[in-house]
Amino acid sequence: MIELRGIGKTYALGGVSFDALDAVDLDIDSNAFVALTGSSGSGKSTLMNILGCLDTPSRGSYTLDGEAVSGLDEDQLAQVRNRKIGFVFQNFYLMPRMTALDNVAQPLIYRGVSPALRRARAAEALERVGLADRAGHRPNELSGGQRQRVAVARALVGQPELLLADEPTGNLDSRTAREIMTLFAQLHSEGQCVVIVTHDPAIAACCQRVVRLQDGHVVEDRYGH
Secondary structure, three states: OEEEEEEEEEEEEOOEEEEEEEEEEEEEOOOOEEEEEOOOOOOHHHHHHHHOOOOOOOEEEEEEOOEEOOOOOHHHHHHHHHHHEEEEEOOOOOOOOOOHHHHHHHHHHOOOOOHHHHHHHHHHHHHHOOOHHHOOOOHHHOOHHHHHHHHHHHHHOOOOOEEEEEOOOOOOOHHHHHHHHHHHHHHHHOOOEEEEEEOOHHHHOOOOEEEEEEOOEEEEEEEOO
């Protein structure tokens, strides 16, 4: 589903250019459970931004679900993000005054989905993450783990081909982090493509495949359990 060929990203800082990514080739199939890992400055965040159509490569090609996206402009990339990618972030980014249900339904507004269908789809997504009974609660009435589950439900509500999680356990204690990783494993078992960006080897080890970056290169690509 994901096909990267010769991906490079060059940044210019103070008149000096450097390669955040260089000649990255990567294939990820449609039912994958992958960790992108590496130390700070390894290029994993740059790669995540390219995979998520938040940034474009300086060179190389990126094909997502059969669509060449590396040459698209910002408006076209936004459409791809809206249709094909669900994002989960470390800081949840929930709207504090909205209920869990309304937070989850939010992305569907931009797709022009009717209010009744939005609520039905949001309720279904909350059920998938085990939070059907918290639909009417606001974020400050939920634990950190529950907030992250709401964020996962919001990412799932648009039925994305790719679920992209950036340090999704970074603000959680170790027990809650394991629960969230169990949820991702469950979603993968249901056929969802899940890519997790993490610097934590214990979190990476929960995934089926670990791709490690260093200095803008893939230096390890191994399958675990």
